[in-house]
Amino acid sequence: MIVMKDVYKKYPNGVVAANGINIEINRGEFVYVVGPSGAGKSTFIKMMYREEAPTSGDIIINGINLATLRNKRVPYLRRQIGVVFQDFKLLPNLNVYENVAFALEVIEETPQDIRKKVNDVLALVGLTQKVRMFPNELSGGEQQRVSIARSIVNVPKVVIADEPTGNLDPDTSWDIMKIFEEINARGTTIVMATHNKEIVNTIRHRVIVVEGGLITRDEYGGEYAYES
Amino acid sequence: MKARTFRRHLRESFKSLGRNSWMTFASVSAVTVTLLLVGVFIAIMMNLNGLAGNLEKDVEIKVIADPAAGQEAVAALEKKVKATEGVLEVEYSSRDAELDKMIKSFGDELNLYRQSNPLGDALYVKAKDPHKTAAIAKKIDTYDYTYEVVYGQGKIEKLFKVLNTGRNVGLVLILALLFTAMFLISNTIRITIVARKTEIGIMKLVGATNNFVRIPFLLEGIWLGILGSLIPMAVISIGYYKLYQEMAPKLQEELFQLLPTTPFIFQLNGLILFMGVFIGIWGSFMSVRKFLKV
Numbered sequence A: 001m002i003v004m005k006d007v008y009k010k011y012p013n014g015v016v017a018a019n020g021i022n023i024e025i026n027r028g029e030f031v032y033v034v035g036p037s038g039a040g041k042s043t044f045i046k047m048m049y050r051e052e053a054p055t056s057g058d059i060i061i062n063g064i065n066l067a068t069l070r071n072k073r074v075p076y077l078r079r080q081i082g083v084v085f086q087d088f089k090l091l092p093n094l095n096v097y098e099n100v101a102f103a104l105e106v107i108e109e110t111p112q113d114i115r116k117k118v119n120d121v122l123a124l125v126g127l128t129q130k131v132r133m134f135p136n137e138l139s140g141g142e143q144q145r146v147s148i149a150r151s152i153v154n155v156p157k158v159v160i161a162d163e164p165t166g167n168l169d170p171d172t173s174w175d176i177m178k179i180f181e182e183i184n185a186r187g188t189t190i191v192m193a194t195h196n197k198e199i200v201n202t203i204r205h206r207v208i209v210v211e212g213g214l215i216t217r218d219e220y221g222g223e224y225a226y227e228s
Numbered sequence B: 001m002k003a004r005t006f007r008r009h010l011r012e013s014f015k016s017l018g019r020n021s022w023m024t025f026a027s028v029s030a031v032t033v034t035l036l037l038v039g040v041f042i043a044i045m046m047n048l049n050g051l052a053g054n055l056e057k058d059v060e061i062k063v064i065a066d067p068a069a070g071q072e073a074v075a076a077l078e079k080k081v082k083a084t085e086g087v088l089e090v091e092y093s094s095r096d097a098e099l100d101k102m103i104k105s106f107g108d109e110l111n112l113y114r115q116s117n118p119l120g121d122a123l124y125v126k127a128k129d130p131h132k133t134a135a136i137a138k139k140i141d142t143y144d145y146t147y148e149v150v151y152g153q154g155k156i157e158k159l160f161k162v163l164n165t166g167r168n169v170g171l172v173l174i175l176a177l178l179f180t181a182m183f184l185i186s187n188t189i190r191i192t193i194v195a196r197k198t199e200i201g202i203m204k205l206v207g208a209t210n211n212f213v214r215i216p217f218l219l220e221g222i223w224l225g226i227l228g229s230l231i232p233m234a235v236i237s238i239g240y241y242k243l244y245q246e247m248a249p250k251l252q253e254e255l256f257q258l259l260p261t262t263p264f265i266f267q268l269n270g271l272i273l274f275m276g277v278f279i280g281i282w283g284s285f286m287s288v289r290k291f292l293k294v
């Protein structure tokens, strides 16, 4: 499903954010990516949806090799990957429904499909009652639900989340985690970078520890732990 | 492209026009001024081209025979001139007819020359190819009994020179104006792109194709170009029509003729619209290429 081979990433300013990463993630897995700040977690995630290209090494997602993927094909890769961020990235002038539908409109789905898929996914994240509200009328947790709904509305095989609970209080974070669990239960692979020790240690999944651009630990059902 | 997608692009491009209305106004104004000047310039140049052609066609060589030459000598000269290679036609005008012409243009004081006409008979020669006029004139000048050979070539060359200089200066000005208008459009599009950075980012994140992201901006550029060509098209059409109505009858007997309104006005409008669309696409393309890393 996701394979990285000797992935090396050097930013133009000389910072090496990935220093030979090797990993294999199977279909349907739930993987936490933990590690100290500046370790290279976000870089690891960005390379998966080709926001950043690796300097060398191979990244294969759903059988697509990102190293040889032409720029023109990147949009089609992204249609197979849902991405969720710490800061939601919603459009303030669109309401809940429109924010989610947006993701399908720009890939030219039919209005009938859009209506059905958006309503289904809004029910899944529990926002059926708030479809006409705008982001500034929603709590942080609700905004993150919209963002998750948008990431999965096109039924991607992989959902990648970079600190999705980073801006949320503990109770809300648990609610959001429940949604990710639900998505994972439906067979979607999830890769989530997080600093939330409590969550990692409670909802047990595979834990990858990234330090200094390297994977230093990789344990199934592991604990949130790294030497700092 | 699906019709639905295209409608969406249209909608988005119109929204942008309204959203940065000041920049829209500025760039449309720039295009308007540019195309107005370009249109007037082209109208003038195309009409003068006609004039130059007419003048060229009318180039004549005037051969004045030696006043002392007798009837037969002049007749022989006429025969010889007619036989010269490249000569189309020769028209004989007697010395008295020449004097009449002179009196007509310079006044009755010349009447006193009727007693002893100092002029010679004249031959008006037309060349088959106007560009050969000078060469033919030179050749005729070598024949016996010619007193003077004159032709208007020098004047025409001067006129052509003036026209050419005017055309070059105009072209440089037009290019400068076109660049300014294009730059303003490009700037308007840049502002749109910057204002919609978040939206573009999300579009790319969820897998919108590069063209899908680009097309609304290119359309916006086209609208700016088209909006900017409306006033020039109207002003130039009406202006030229009025001018033609007014001037054409007065120019009937003249060498210079205005080009008939049809198809000229339509051609001119087509050209203005084309230039508007062109600078619109070009302007937005510059910004899209530079600021829309897709």
Ligand SMILES: Nc1ncnc2c1ncn2[C@@H]1O[C@H](COP(=O)(O)OP(=O)(O)OP(=O)(O)O)[C@@H](O)[C@H]1O
Residues within 6 Å of the ligand: A011, A012, A013, A015, A016, A017, A035, A036, A037, A038, A039, A040, A041, A042, A043, A044
């Ligand atoms: N676009 C960039 N240009 C240059 N350097 C970058 C860029 N993005 C990240 N870096 C550097 O790469 C290193 C890894 O950054 P990254 O964002 O991947 O860390 P992280 O593990 O996500 O940190 P955090 O937990 O704080 O989010 C850091 O030293 C960072 O300064």
Ligand SMILES: [Mg+2]
Residues within 6 Å of the ligand: A041, A042, A043, A162
């Ligand atoms: Mg990070």
